[in-house]
Structure formats: C-alpha cells, structure tokens
Amino acid sequence: MSENVVVIYSGGMDSFTVLHHAIRDGKTPYPLSFNYGQRHKKELDYAARVCQSLGLSHKVVDISAINSLVGGSALTSDIDVPEGHYEEPSMQTTVVPNRNMILLSMAVGYAVSVGVTKVYYGAHSGDHAIYPDCRPEFVERMNDVCAIANYDAVEIVTPYLTKSKTEILTAGLGMGLDYGQTWTCYNGREKACGKCGACEERLEAFRDNNRQDPLAYE
Known part of the structure; x- marks a missing residue:
C-alpha cells in the first residue's frame, strides 16, 4: 500500500523534482x-x-499576512531583486526571515492532522551558503524537534540536501520531467528575467546538462 507524504511544493525546479521523486519512490x-x-x-x-x-489534491495556503512580521526581503518587500550569480553576498537580500521554519511547522501540523509521518522539501547544497534554513544542521535540528512536537513523530525528508541544482536537474531529466512546468525567476513577470540569482543558477544547471531551458526569457 502506498505511503502518504506531505510535499512542500512551491512550483519551482527543486520541489517539482522532489514531488516526482516521492511519486517514483512509491x-x-x-x-x-x-x-x-x-x-x-x-x-x-x-x-x-x-x-x-x-490528479493530486493540492492545498494552497495564504499566509501573506506574515509580511507584517518578517518583511525586509527582496522577495516580499519593495526592494529590487538583485542580479548576478547566486553566491554573491547581495543575494542575502532575498532571505525571508525564518521562512522554512514557518513553512515546515505548518506542513508538519498538516501532516499530523491527516495522519502522515513524513514531510518532504527541496533544500539543496546550492542554497547552503545563502539560506541558513536550507543547511544540513537546520534540517537535523528540525527533525529533532518534529520527533517530539506532537504525539506522533514526523520526519523531515530532504532527498537532495547534499546535491547541487545541476545534480537535481540531472535527476529530473533522468525521470523524463518537463521543466517547462516550473517557474524559478524571483521576478514574477510574463517571462523569466534571466538575470536574478535564481535564473542564473537555473540556466547554469541546464548548461551543465547540455540542455536548453524550455522557459522563455526576456
């Protein structure tokens, strides 16, 4: 019998791959x-x-009110999205304070309420330098907490925690996934900008895999 799992699914490349990884894993x-x-x-x-x-039951939760508490990020506030390589210090302006802890906490609550014992999310090694809540030590501590926070323990599962964006794309292409079904750009315009750190990392992953990105760019 198939095991039910919660997948934090943003619609981006990483979570798209994690979603299909879970499906391929039964x-x-x-x-x-x-x-x-x-x-x-x-x-x-x-x-x-x-x-x-x-044919999946998709739940979308509006928590935009948290911006009155955790503003100051280029992703949520009136701050220009920085351009350039993903590892540049300027990319720290894209950090949303405590975002993954907040999202994981709610996902774990959802998991407990529907009788699920695993929550998947798409942290990967390319994020470690910039986003503290994507680092292995964060995942480890969250797992410690989620083991005791409820009557039933919930495990945080990160299939690509030690993998790069290039390796994630390689895995997804190996599954035959269409990345035209994903959105990565930090700017929400009609086409991807191709200049923000997220776009640059995505395009680099496609170059490393000798593939053409199916998304349209400005």
Whole structure:
C-alpha cells in the first residue's frame, strides 16, 4: 500500500523534482503550497497546473499576512531583486526571515492532522551558503524537534540536501520531467528575467546538462 507524504511544493525546479521523486519512490504526495506574499507567486500557478495534471489534491495556503512580521526581503518587500550569480553576498537580500521554519511547522501540523509521518522539501547544497534554513544542521535540528512536537513523530525528508541544482536537474531529466512546468525567476513577470540569482543558477544547471531551458526569457 502506498505511503502518504506531505510535499512542500512551491512550483519551482527543486520541489517539482522532489514531488516526482516521492511519486517514483512509491509515495502518494499531498502537495502543499504557500502564498507568503512572494513577488514571484506566479510559481503557484505552475504548481496548481502540475498537481491538476497528476490528479493530486493540492492545498494552497495564504499566509501573506506574515509580511507584517518578517518583511525586509527582496522577495516580499519593495526592494529590487538583485542580479548576478547566486553566491554573491547581495543575494542575502532575498532571505525571508525564518521562512522554512514557518513553512515546515505548518506542513508538519498538516501532516499530523491527516495522519502522515513524513514531510518532504527541496533544500539543496546550492542554497547552503545563502539560506541558513536550507543547511544540513537546520534540517537535523528540525527533525529533532518534529520527533517530539506532537504525539506522533514526523520526519523531515530532504532527498537532495547534499546535491547541487545541476545534480537535481540531472535527476529530473533522468525521470523524463518537463521543466517547462516550473517557474524559478524571483521576478514574477510574463517571462523569466534571466538575470536574478535564481535564473542564473537555473540556466547554469541546464548548461551543465547540455540542455536548453524550455522557459522563455526576456
């Protein structure tokens, strides 16, 4: 019998790959997306279309009110999205304070309420330098907490925690995935900008895999 799991699904490349990884691993995913006021909430439309095509029960939760508490990020506030390579110090302006702890806490609560014992999310090694809540030590501590926070323990599962964006794309291409069904750009315009750190990292991953990105760029 298939095991049910919650998957935090943003609509981006990483969570798209994690979602299909769970399916290929014989799991039945409960995709969970969040509108936290991100300027690139266009990603949620991509997530919805994928879930509909897969016949999955997709839950989208509006938590945009948290911006009155955790503002100051280029992703949620009136701050220009920085351009340039993903590892540049300027990319720290894209950090949303405590975002993954908040999202994981809600996802774990959802998991407990529907009788699920695993929550998947797409942290990877390319994020470690910039986002503290994507680092292995964060995942380890969250797992410690989630083991005791409820009557039933919930495990945080990060299949690509030690993998790069290039390696994630390699895995997804190996599964035959269409990355035209994902949105990565931090700007939520009609086409991807191709200049923000997220776009640059995505394009680099496609170059490393000798593939053409199916998304349209400005």
